[in-house]
Amino acid sequence: MAQAGEGRRNGRVTIREVAEDAGVSVAAVSKVLRDAYGVSDALRAKVRASMDKLGYRPLASARGMRGQTYTLGLVLPDLRNPFFADIMTGVNNALERTQYQVMMGISSSTAKLETGVVDSMIDRQMDGIILIGSTETRESLNTIAAKKPLVTIGHHDPSAEAFDTVNNNDQQGALLVVRHLVAAGYRDIAMLSLQGEPSSILSEREMGYRRGMIEAGLGGAINIAHSPQIMRDVQFATRRLLQGPKRPDAIFCWTDFIALEVISVATELGLRVPQDVGIVGYDNTMYCDFAQNSLTSIDQSGELLGLQATRLVIERINGRTEVEHFVVPPRLVARRSTSRKEG
Amino acid sequence: MAQAGEGRRNGRVTIREVAEDAGVSVAAVSKVLRDAYGVSDALRAKVRASMDKLGYRPLASARGMRGQTYTLGLVLPDLRNPFFADIMTGVNNALERTQYQVMMGISSSTAKLETGVVDSMIDRQMDGIILIGSTETRESLNTIAAKKPLVTIGHHDPSAEAFDTVNNNDQQGALLVVRHLVAAGYRDIAMLSLQGEPSSILSEREMGYRRGMIEAGLGGAINIAHSPQIMRDVQFATRRLLQGPKRPDAIFCWTDFIALEVISVATELGLRVPQDVGIVGYDNTMYCDFAQNSLTSIDQSGELLGLQATRLVIERINGRTEVEHFVVPPRLVARRSTSRKEG
DNA sequence: TGAAAAACGTAGAACGATACACGTAGAACA
DNA sequence: TGTTCTACGTGTATCGTTCTACGTTTTTCA
Numbered sequence: 001m002a003q004a005g006e007g008r009r010n011g012r013v014t015i016r017e018v019a020e021d022a023g024v025s026v027a028a029v030s031k032v033l034r035d036a037y038g039v040s041d042a043l044r045a046k047v048r049a050s051m052d053k054l055g056y057r058p059l060a061s062a063r064g065m066r067g068q069t070y071t072l073g074l075v076l077p078d079l080r081n082p083f084f085a086d087i088m089t090g091v092n093n094a095l096e097r098t099q100y101q102v103m104m105g106i107s108s109s110t111a112k113l114e115t116g117v118v119d120s121m122i123d124r125q126m127d128g129i130i131l132i133g134s135t136e137t138r139e140s141l142n143t144i145a146a147k148k149p150l151v152t153i154g155h156h157d158p159s160a161e162a163f164d165t166v167n168n169n170d171q172q173g174a175l176l177v178v179r180h181l182v183a184a185g186y187r188d189i190a191m192l193s194l195q196g197e198p199s200s201i202l203s204e205r206e207m208g209y210r211r212g213m214i215e216a217g218l219g220g221a222i223n224i225a226h227s228p229q230i231m232r233d234v235q236f237a238t239r240r241l242l243q244g245p246k247r248p249d250a251i252f253c254w255t256d257f258i259a260l261e262v263i264s265v266a267t268e269l270g271l272r273v274p275q276d277v278g279i280v281g282y283d284n285t286m287y288c289d290f291a292q293n294s295l296t297s298i299d300q301s302g303e304l305l306g307l308q309a310t311r312l313v314i315e316r317i318n319g320r321t322e323v324e325h326f327v328v329p330p331r332l333v334a335r336r337s338t339s340r341k342e343g
Numbered sequence: 344m345a346q347a348g349e350g351r352r353n354g355r356v357t358i359r360e361v362a363e364d365a366g367v368s369v370a371a372v373s374k375v376l377r378d379a380y381g382v383s384d385a386l387r388a389k390v391r392a393s394m395d396k397l398g399y400r401p402l403a404s405a406r407g408m409r410g411q412t413y414t415l416g417l418v419l420p421d422l423r424n425p426f427f428a429d430i431m432t433g434v435n436n437a438l439e440r441t442q443y444q445v446m447m448g449i450s451s452s453t454a455k456l457e458t459g460v461v462d463s464m465i466d467r468q469m470d471g472i473i474l475i476g477s478t479e480t481r482e483s484l485n486t487i488a489a490k491k492p493l494v495t496i497g498h499h500d501p502s503a504e505a506f507d508t509v510n511n512n513d514q515q516g517a518l519l520v521v522r523h524l525v526a527a528g529y530r531d532i533a534m535l536s537l538q539g540e541p542s543s544i545l546s547e548r549e550m551g552y553r554r555g556m557i558e559a560g561l562g563g564a565i566n567i568a569h570s571p572q573i574m575r576d577v578q579f580a581t582r583r584l585l586q587g588p589k590r591p592d593a594i595f596c597w598t599d600f601i602a603l604e605v606i607s608v609a610t611e612l613g614l615r616v617p618q619d620v621g622i623v624g625y626d627n628t629m630y631c632d633f634a635q636n637s638l639t640s641i642d643q644s645g646e647l648l649g650l651q652a653t654r655l656v657i658e659r660i661n662g663r664t665e666v667e668h669f670v671v672p673p674r675l676v677a678r679r680s681t682s683r684k685e686g
Numbered sequence: 687t688g689a690a691a692a693a694c695g696t697a698g699a700a701c702g703a704t705a706c707a708c709g710t711a712g713a714a715c716a
Numbered sequence: 717t718g719t720t721c722t723a724c725g726t727g728t729a730t731c732g733t734t735c736t737a738c739g740t741t742t743t744t745c746a
Contacts, residue, residue: 011490012702014701014702015702015703015704016703024725024726025725025726025727026702026703026704026727027703027704027705027725027726027727027728028725028726029703030703030705031704031705031725033703033704034704034705036704036705037723038724038725039724039725040723040724040725043724057462057466058702058703059407059466059468059701059703060404060407060463060466060467061403061404061405061406061407061408061412061467061468061702061703062404062408062701062702062703062704062731063702063703064402064404064703064731065404065405065408065701065702065703065704065730065731065733066702066703066704066705066731067703067704067705069404069467078428079422079425079427079428079431080425080428080629082422082423082425084422085421088422088449092449101448101460101467102448103446103447103448103467104446104447104448105444105445105446105447106431106435106447117444119400120403120444123400123401123402123403124403124404124412124414124444124446125402125403125404231629260630260633260635261633263633263634263635264632264633264634264635265634267634267635286574287603287630289607290603290604290606290607291606291607291608291610291611292603292606292607292610292635292636293635355732357731357732357733358732358733359732359733367695367696368695368696368697369696369697369732369734370695370696370697370698370734370735371694371695373733373734373735374694374695374734374735376733376734379734379735380693381693381694381695382694382695383693383694383695386695401732401733402731402732404731404732404733405701405731405732405733405734406732406733406734407701407733408700408702408703408731408732408733408734409701409732409733409734409735410701410733410734410735411734
């Protein structure tokens, strides 16, 4: 509580002082602040001049008590996946010319922590919330949406009414992967999927994988392994796959990071990528491009996802109530990790 | 402003309702909330029961008006470097049994954006601020510290009085790198340093590099290149280094991510790592361990840095005013990217 | 037993911004 | 000239907490 500066208010300029300086009422200043109706240009100019002169900044807590805080909450599953940086770029672009600021929290991909972070964002009066890769149930999401405008990224629920969703078409993404691998000559294609709380992306991608395999007449080779996104576990799961009785000749991984780890393990086991085993990731993060990885991956346009989600949440804050579901088509980026033919 | 739920208050339970339900005064509930002096066990139990029953959660904005918001602000330079995830782990561990929540913002390594993010955290009444890799001047930092408890990570200023610093010893880290490379038989050791706004880490590391080179009698080979942390620029700078007149036989990179990119470019140029060129990174992020990278790096114990910074900022919130400067010794982790001898 | 001190509870005034209800001046119209 | 309407300003109750100052009860100790 003790503070380096002086008194408790810390030398902060209040709306009252601005009003006094400009020779107008407090309410007039508030109107200028909010671009509200009923302010003449002359008054607006006078007030803005005083604000600049005094270095006034409205206090979010106080605004939150009666109006908005002009803060958006963004919840990420983790800080390790650079894909979220792409989303963040989109969010920031969308926020460029607005009053809004974004604050981030980490859910660590667990429903319990996610709930905690979201609740604390609601406690902090954030005006809207963007939830990436949520593991919550439809019920919980509806509860949140009843309290604050909500948009999810990476959560499929086309029948959701209370909140908007922004997604890449995960089923199609998985389908593209299988088709690409089949075309490259791979047959025993395994999927290394995510273990943990069930989520809609999970089932979408697994569904796409299954459909792709069946479509190619490889229904008998369907093989889905699961691992949490933790180094040790991924290594273990990968060894199990690659050293098991019928070794797959290609692995479709949940995420680029996992794919890189699979490449690492395969290399250590003396297997050649892509000749002995083809590897595909998801998200097309910057690591895919490195020569030592050269990882085939699915691009889901993170920047666009972030941009759209932000647009939608601001629209909701401004009163929209009809639901909107935005879907981007995925795009496969082929690299050396699956180019068996030339290899 | 429009909202899915009912009225403006959104069905939120207030402290008043809790007080009523428990049959005590509002102030008594507040005391329980803040673990303040002057509350009997009986009363505390009664109040807690009511809080649970009603699902009460204090509103941060309202608390901020008079007291604390129990929110810490954490400012990261970017979301792409997984090193910050380690720091975050430490922060979360430190916060485990406290009431505090952390909210993150991104500075994109530019002083202007950083100032914006920090100001908006102050507007939002955060109780304390942790600044990672700050590019601000001592003046600005003092200004911030005058308003809120401040701790920096990755900013060397041993004479700072108004805020605490938490650091790894960057000069020693660079020194360790040079010594290691020299011991492995490298001589023309270049440093690929960061371009952008000057920072104290920058000069510390470059100083360590210079000292190491001079110490090894290689003062004549000192060669510092600069590049911003952007893919294209790093590639360009690397090509310049590796295709220039006197090609270095080892490159000490600013960050693991850059080092991985350097490995990529070197590979594309047909150079073998570590035989033709040794590569060292910084931060010892998880990517270093992958077989395809096997990158020698400096571990600066991100988790510990995060833990200490959080401890310090909370101490400051609780009234400490004497400055504290915490330094962790760096540790070199040798991997294949510099093992010329066996290679 | 009585005085002093400690322990606990309460009322009510802040905190800074918002937004409603109201007041006023001037324009438009007949 | 009077009436109605519009445009714009203003005063002030209000949001949900904290916290000071004070009052009451209980405990301690000689």
